[in-house]
Amino acid sequence: MNVRRFLGRPWVASLAIFVVFVAVWQVLTAGGSGGPGALDPEYARLAGQSAAVQQTGAIPPPTAVAARGWELLVNAFDRSNPNNLGIAWHLLQSLGRVLLGFALALIVAVPLGFALGLFPAVHQALNPFIQVLRPISPLAWMPLALYIFRDSGISAIFIIFICALWPMLINTAVGAANVRQEWVNVSRVFGLDAFQHVTRIIFPASVPMIMTGVRISVGIAWFVIVAAEMVGAQSGVGYFIWNEWNNLQLSSMIVAIVLIGLIGLGLDVGLAWIGARLSFRE
Amino acid sequence: MSFLSVSDVSMAFRIKGNGSFLALDSVSMDVAGNEFVCLIGHSGCGKSTLLNLIAGLLLPTAGEIRCDGKAVRGPGPDRAMVFQSHALLPWMTCFENVHLAVKQVFSTLSAAQMKDKVEEALRLVHLDHAMHKYPYEISGGMKQRVGIARALAAAPQVLLLDEPFGALDALTRASLQDELVRIVESIRSTVVMVTHDIDEAILLSDRIVMMTNGPAARIGDVLKIDLPRPRDRVALAANPQYAAHREYLLKFLYQKQRA
Numbered sequence: 117m118n119v120r121r122f123l124g125r126p127w128v129a130s131l132a133i134f135v136v137f138v139a140v141w142q143v144l145t146a147g148g149s150g151g152p153g154a155l156d157p158e159y160a161r162l163a164g165q166s167a168a169v170q171q172t173g174a175i176p177p178p179t180a181v182a183a184r185g186w187e188l189l190v191n192a193f194d195r196s197n198p199n200n201l202g203i204a205w206h207l208l209q210s211l212g213r214v215l216l217g218f219a220l221a222l223i224v225a226v227p228l229g230f231a232l233g234l235f236p237a238v239h240q241a242l243n244p245f246i247q248v249l250r251p252i253s254p255l256a257w258m259p260l261a262l263y264i265f266r267d268s269g270i271s272a273i274f275i276i277f278i279c280a281l282w283p284m285l286i287n288t289a290v291g292a293a294n295v296r297q298e299w300v301n302v303s304r305v306f307g308l309d310a311f312q313h314v315t316r317i318i319f320p321a322s323v324p325m326i327m328t329g330v331r332i333s334v335g336i337a338w339f340v341i342v343a344a345e346m347v348g349a350q351s352g353v354g355y356f357i358w359n360e361w362n363n364l365q366l367s368s369m370i371v372a373i374v375l376i377g378l379i380g381l382g383l384d385v386g387l388a389w390i391g392a393r394l395s396f397r398e
Numbered sequence: 399m400s401f402l403s404v405s406d407v408s409m410a411f412r413i414k415g416n417g418s419f420l421a422l423d424s425v426s427m428d429v430a431g432n433e434f435v436c437l438i439g440h441s442g443c444g445k446s447t448l449l450n451l452i453a454g455l456l457l458p459t460a461g462e463i464r465c466d467g468k469a470v471r472g473p474g475p476d477r478a479m480v481f482q483s484h485a486l487l488p489w490m491t492c493f494e495n496v497h498l499a500v501k502q503v504f505s506t507l508s509a510a511q512m513k514d515k516v517e518e519a520l521r522l523v524h525l526d527h528a529m530h531k532y533p534y535e536i537s538g539g540m541k542q543r544v545g546i547a548r549a550l551a552a553a554p555q556v557l558l559l560d561e562p563f564g565a566l567d568a569l570t571r572a573s574l575q576d577e578l579v580r581i582v583e584s585i586r587s588t589v590v591m592v593t594h595d596i597d598e599a600i601l602l603s604d605r606i607v608m609m610t611n612g613p614a615a616r617i618g619d620v621l622k623i624d625l626p627r628p629r630d631r632v633a634l635a636a637n638p639q640y641a642a643h644r645e646y647l648l649k650f651l652y653q654k655q656r657a
């Protein structure tokens with residue numbers, strides 16, 4: 117084995133950085149865990165009662181996180197205690213809400229996006245509303261949603277719908293409005309009717325843009341679901357993190373954070389793959 | 399009796415902001431049935447504009463174009479076009495690209511009859527073997543042949559070609575020109591083709607229409623090509639008539655109409 121070639125592999129550097137990071141983390145946190153006396157009063161107030169009774173208030177070392185991670189993964193699908201579901205159920209719950217909210221947004225965004233992209237009058241009429249609604253943080257809708265739907269799960273889905281809508285809507289509109297003139301000319305010369313024009317020319321030509329919008333939307337939705345579930349929800353990974361925080365289970369929180377990252381990466385890679393399969397090649 | 403007539407056609411493009419750009423000024427020309435006419439002129443003189451007007455993709459600001467007795471008011475498969483940039487739809491196979499045209503024009507045929515028509519058109523350009531390939535899987539010359547097959551499959555009254563071989567290397571271009579000669583002689587269709595290649599124009603045309611430089615381009619001269627058909631590029635090279643035509647065109651393009 118050629119050592120220099122081995123060291124030249126890009127993942128070797130990534131692994132080295134990871135090892136150094138974990139080692140530094142271990143050194144900084146091992147042993148010197150702050151007892152109750154070391155508690156910051158502000159932190160105690162935030163954490164409430166639990167901070168006072170917890171012995172391990174400091175950041176846990178990576179070994180403890182790994183041990184906790186193993187424990188959570190072994191019991192990931194445990195549902196023996198309905199008040200303490202396995203972490204997989206929470207993640208699936210969150211994914212399900214993201215999927216539902218996203219699907220609703222897709223159903224609205226694609227036809228509406230085509231209308232915006234193909235008919236300047238529709239664009240002019242709707243553009244002011246889009247410009248005002250788009251910059252609103254999806255979480256700003258949360259209290260209103262809770263009031264209207266009276267259900268934290270449905271409210272979370274609504275929030276996902278709102279935040280997933282804009283990237284897909286705008287990308288579809290831009291894609292449909294900028295279909296190459298030569299393809300539009302082909303459609304005109306060979307006399308395609310309006311339905312054929314949209315389904316056989318405009319739609320396939322816009323797929324790459326739509327899929328980019330889909331990727332952005334799902335990325336944002338996965339961001340937002342965690343925050344949305346921290347407000348009032350009784351399940352989902354956002355609820356899980358908030359609950360573990362209340363129990364001062366920092367190790368569990370860190371495990372959940374890492375899992376959120378890995379799943380987000382998986383979603384993005386999967387959607388990139390699907391997007392490449394659905395898009396035309398030139 | 400002319401089959402296609404362009405009468406006093408002017409085309410002014412609106413320019414962003416205000417004002418307009420007069421690309422064509424009072425252009426008139428006639429094309430007889432089964433005639434092969436080439437439009438030649440320097441780049442930017444308005445050849446594509448004139449072809450797009452005949453196709454109906456553009457509407458003239460003045461004048462009228464008539465095809466088979468009817469005024470041209472928009473595009474239609476009776477004036478099928480072969481585009482300079484092949485303009486195949488990349489999400490469809492070669493077969494599907496041609497099928498799209500066949501389906502519009504021969505909507506009353508059965509599925510099997512449509513399939514036959516598509517295959518026949520692709521056979522005509524010797525591409526039946528690559529029927530189920532996507533455009534990105536075939537060469538530039540093959541793509542242009544699919545573009546020709548697509549236009550021919552629509553059985554147009556007038557075949558319009560906008561510098562169809564402009565983007566190809568010299569050898570591929572020559573072989574496609576020979577194929578076009580053969581196809582046009584076999585189907586005897588009316589053809590208007592844009593080119594800036596003098597040899598291509600002489601090889602293919604019955605008449606060559608020379609355009610002056612823009613803006614406000616007009617028709618500068620018309621040259622009738624009486625060379626016997628079928629034409630062979632090697633035999634033509636030694637033909638004194640060919641040399642005379644060539645010189646005439648060169649003089650127009652490089653003395654009267656310097657780029």
Ligand SMILES: Nc1ncnc2c1ncn2[C@@H]1O[C@H](COP(=O)(O)OP(=O)(O)O)[C@@H](O)[C@H]1O
Pocket residue numbers: 411412413419421439440441442443444445446447448612
């Ligand atoms: N849509 C348009 N808007 C404004 N000007 C145009 C447009 N299309 C073509 N022109 C102008 O008209 C002239 C002729 O263009 P074109 O017909 O494409 O030339 P050619 O095909 O002979 O190279 C050029 O000066 C070009 O810039």
Ligand SMILES: [Mg+2]
Pocket residue numbers: 445446447561
């Ligand atoms: Mg041109």
